Amino acid sequence: xxxxxxxxxxxxxxxxxxxxxxxxxxxxxxxxxxxxxxxxxxxxxxxxxxxxxxxxxxxxxxxxxxxxxxxxxxxxxxxxxxxxxxxxxxxxxxxxxxxxxxxxxxxxxxxxxxxxxxxxxxxxxxxxxxxxxxxxxxxxxxxxxxxxxxxxxxxxxxxxxxxxxxxxxxxxxxxxxxxxxxxxxxxxxxxxxxxxxxxxxxxxxxxxxxxxxxxxxxxxxxxxxxxxxxxxxxxxxxxxxxxxxxxxxxxxxxxxxxxxxxxxxxxxxxxxxxxxxxxxxxxxxxxxxxxxxxxxxxxxxxxxxxxxxxxxxxxxxxxxxxxxxxxxxxxxxxxxxxxxxxxxxxxxxxxxxxxxxxxxxxxxxxxxxxxxxxxxxx
Numbered sequence: 380x381x382x383x384x385x386x387x388x389x390x391x392x393x394x395x396x397x398x399x400x401x402x403x404x405x406x407x408x409x410x411x412x413x414x415x416x417x418x419x420x421x422x423x424x425x426x427x428x429x430x431x432x433x434x435x436x437x438x439x440x441x442x443x444x445x446x447x448x449x450x451x452x453x454x455x456x457x458x459x460x461x462x463x464x465x466x467x468x469x470x471x472x473x474x475x476x477x478x479x480x481x482x483x484x485x486x487x488x489x490x491x492x493x494x495x496x497x498x499x500x501x502x503x504x505x506x507x508x509x510x511x512x513x514x515x516x517x518x519x520x521x522x523x524x525x526x527x528x529x530x531x532x533x534x535x536x537x538x539x540x541x542x543x544x545x546x547x548x549x550x551x552x553x554x555x556x557x558x559x560x561x562x563x564x565x566x567x568x569x570x571x572x573x574x575x576x577x578x579x580x581x582x583x584x585x586x587x588x589x590x591x592x593x594x595x596x597x598x599x600x601x602x603x604x605x606x607x608x609x610x611x612x613x614x615x616x617x618x619x620x621x622x623x624x625x626x627x628x629x630x631x632x633x634x635x636x637x638x639x640x641x642x643x644x645x646x647x648x649x650x651x652x653x654x655x656x657x658x659x660x661x662x663x664x665x666x667x668x669x670x671x672x673x674x675x676x677x678x679x680x681x682x683x684x685x686x687x688x689x690x691x692x693x694x695x696x697x698x699x700x701x702x703x704x705x706x707x708x709x710x711x712x713x714x715x716x717x718x719x720x721x722x723x724x725x726x727x728x729x730x731x732x733x734x735x736x737x738x739x740x741x742x743x744x745x746x747x748x749x750x751x752x753x754x755x756x757x
Contacts, residue, residue, distance in 0.1 A: 381429060383588070384422040387595040391419050394602035401606075406463060410454040411605045417447040418598055425591070432499035434487045438480075445480050448521050449473035451561070452528055454605075455554055459535050475520040479513055511576070518569040525562040532558065537693070541683045544666040544698035547734050553604035560597045564590055639681060648689040650675055651682065661701040664730040668694050699738045702728040706739065710751040720747045 395415045398408050420443035427436045449472040456469050493499050506514065532555045539546050568590050574580045639647065654660045654674060663670070672679045683694060690697050706727040709715050715723060724735035724747065739747045 381426055383592055383595060384426050387422045387591075387598070388419055390595075390599055391415050391422075391602070394599075394606065395419070397606050406465060407454060407457050407605070410450060410457060411602065413450050414447060414454060414598075415602060417443045417450060418594070421447065422591075422595075428499070432496040434493040434499060437493075437499055437502065438483060438487050441483050442480050445476035445517070446473065448524075449476055452524060455528055455558065456531070458551060458554060459531060472524060475517060479517055482509075482513065515569065515572065518565055518572070521565045522562060522569070525558055525565065529555070529558055529562070540693040540695035541687070542668045542679070542694060544661065544695055544728070545664055545730050545734070546695060547731060553600070557597055557601045557604075560593065560600075564593050564597070639684060644685045644688055647675070647677065647681060647685045651685065655698075655701050659701075659705075661698050661705070662726075662728045664725070664728050666698060666728070698728075700742060702735075703739055703742045706735065706747060707743070707750065710747060711754050713755065716751075716755070720751070723747075 395412060398404070398412045398415070401408060421440060424436050424440035424443065427433070428440055449470075452472045453465070453469050457463060457465060460466070487493060487502075493502060502510070532551060536546075536550060536555075539549055543549070571580055571589070651671065654671060660666055660671070660674075668679045668682050672682045675682065686692070686694055686697050692700070706724055706729070709723045709727065710720075721732045721735070724732065727735070729735035729738070736746055739745075739750070743750055745753075
């Protein structure tokens with residue numbers, strides 16, 4: 380485990396330096412730095428516990444291990460927050476960690492004196508019933524909270540698909556992937572500790588080694604994307620705040636209720652379709668629902684409700700259906716064979732090759748290149 384920890388410390392230190400040296404850091408950067416620091420602390424104290432167990436080392440190992448979780452959750456909640464700000468109500472995620480570490484501190488540093496390495500090793504490998512319950516309770520708390528966080532991430536993704544036509548830079552799929560991995564690690568660890576109690580696993584260091592290897596790799600993944608997210612998160616925050624203060628707030632409400640009648644939706648949908656068919660607004664790669672609402676002098680809620688009801692799809696899919704149709708026309712024109720597919724995709728409103736390939740294949744069943752070949756096959 381020592382070699383795994385040393386590699387982890389080295390790589391996490393490099394990621395930490397990247398964050399520290401960044402200019403104009405935002406809140407999520409500081410939270411990511413906190414996560415890196417806490418996990419580095421877990422790896423360092425893990426080495427000391429394996430080489431020379433002590434009560435202080437044991438306390439700091441559990442301290443870092445307990446508070447990294449709420450730090451990760453709050454980091455995710457800040458990324459999801461429109462204003463990109465910390466909220467005091469999120470501190471509930473640290474409630475179990477606080478109770479847990481207070482108990483550990485009182486027991487190991489005040490009430491009992493675990494002076495010899497053997498006593499500390501025994502405390503780790505053969506925990507008392509109270510410690511056992513606290514360990515398992517922590518896993519259960521973490522698992523329940525991660526399931527809640529995943530529901531927030533899924534809600535967020537549905538929300539941005541109702542607002543933006545391009546979501547690659549803000550979909551947070553990387554954080555969702557990390558959360559699923561973290562959830563899987565905690566479920567597996569809980570099961571392994573149960574197997575340890577039943578005597579089917581010989582030592583606690585086996586589940587700890589597995590857990591640390593996976594967490595080290597997933598932390599690398601999180602840090603890599605978290606550092607890239609810096610400018611993206613800042614842009615997203617700026618765009619959303621700007622939209623909250625634009626003319627959309629000054630629009631005279633066309634309807635008094637929060638819902639539209641069928642006739643009102645049909646009329647509004649006809650105007651929306653005109654913008655897409657006649658004005659081809661979908662060619663704007665940064666098109667969002669606010670731009671449509673402003674042009675039609677209605678709220679974004681009404682536009683979203685109308686598109687979801689009348690087209691049976693969110694704004695993101697509605698816009699990209701027009702982009703795919705436009706790209707298909709370009710691909711069917713033999714005069715466009717001299718242009719790259721990326722160039723034609725950008726002309727159709729897509730902003731990256733990965734996006735246009737994924738969306739096109741989802742809607743057509745083949746890649747743009749494959750579709751183009753079928754048009755000119757003799």
